[in-house]
Amino acid sequence: MxxxxxxxxxxxxxxxxxxxxxxxxxxxxxxxxxxxxxxxxxxxxxxxxxxxxxxxxxxxxxxxxxxxxxxxxxxxxxxxxKRTWFTPGTDPKVMKLLEQFRDDNRLIRIFLGDPKTGRDWCEENDVVGRIGRSTGSQKVPLLLAEEENWGGAILTDCVLRIMDANDRELYRHPLYQEPKLGMELETDPQMLAQGYTWSVHRDGQIQARFKSSFEASEYVCFMTGKRAMRYQDLQQALKAA
Known part of the structure; x- marks a missing residue:
């Protein structure tokens, strides 16, 4: 440094x-x-x-x-x-849980957002994995993808919610706001022509589009924390077990 x-x-x-x-x-x-x-x-x-x-x-x-x-x-x-470096301002409960998951090598689901407002950023990728740690003098927590030994640094002060692979909520920020998502039938002719039949909205804005109601509903359940992991995440976890 x-x-x-x-x-x-x-x-x-x-x-x-x-x-x-x-x-x-x-x-x-x-x-x-x-x-x-x-x-x-x-x-x-x-x-x-x-x-x-x-x-x-x-x-x-x-x-x-x-x-x-x-x-x-x-x-x-x-x-x-020699200790883990957490971004200043990280909740001690988040620190403890991330260290526990690193020691146990268990799958974790994190929800990231603005700690000042509690608004969930609705991050879809790089939110499920196992906890690792970087090298160097500031050893930051990493979220490792399944079957990988590398991953990205976690914005630990922006972790608003934590779940385990069994859909148990272990931490929730006092200001956390669960995103309100709604499913609608797709009406855009160009999207329909590409096979997209459903859309998911948040605050009047399209969040994502899907080719089946199953995919759309699974996305809503995943993003709102009704389920900690998507079907594809579960399949990868079972394959790695």
């Missing part, structure tokens, strides 16, 4: 999008001002390092990025680097 030369020579600022632009290999990666400030503050608190505590003057500056890198180096050399 550290560089051998000053960030002032390699990192640039994008004030419009509030991003640090960081050369990475042959390209660039980006890191938000808000995330840098948040993570630096979290590390300073956990390590009890007042010298790492960012101020308002650090926000969106190269000095702020340098302080972030210094905090990451301090984290890497501490005992905390």
């Amino acid at each position: 550290s560089a051998s030369i000053s960030s002032k020579k390699v990192v640039s600022l994008n004030p419009d999008q509030k991003l640090y632009v960081i050369p990475s290999g042959g390209g660039y990666s980006c890191f938000g001002y808000d995330n840098a400030q948040r993570d630096t503050s979290h590390i300073a608190t956990v390590l009890k390092r007042e010298d790492l505590t960012p101020t308002a003057d650090h926000y969106g500056t190269l000095a702020g990025y340098d302080l972030y890198r210094k905090a990451c180096d301090a984290w890497a050399s501490s005992i905390n680097s």
Whole structure:
């Protein structure tokens, strides 16, 4: 996480999008001002390092990025680097459950959304799998697809609901709003010509289209949490068992 030369020579600022632009290999990666400030503050608190505590003057500056890198180096050399890194603001109950599922290697279903409003984002993909963990000094939880040993990082502070493969709800954010989805017969001639006979709506907007009522109803049950897993997920799980 550290560089051998000053960030002032390699990192640039994008004030419009509030991003640090960081050369990475042959390209660039980006890191938000808000995330840098948040993570630096979290590390300073956990390590009890007042010298790492960012101020308002650090926000969106190269000095702020340098302080972030210094905090990451301090984290890497501490005992905390052996533990799982959760996004600051993650509910302790979510932390505990994700660690339990990682230890047990059980299938999990997560629902992601806005923790400030409780609105479910209705994410359909990358929400069912097993919990793994990345390498490095900040070992973040990963959601691993069935029969795979790789996966994407989980936005742990945005987990609003957790279920197991037996359709049991284990966690629900206090503000969680179950999405209200409705099925309707498709009326668009172009969609009908392609075989799509049903559509699913949310807040007056089309969420998805399907070629059978079974597919549409299964989607609604999956997205609203009536079922933790879709038929295809169950088939993959049985095949891997």
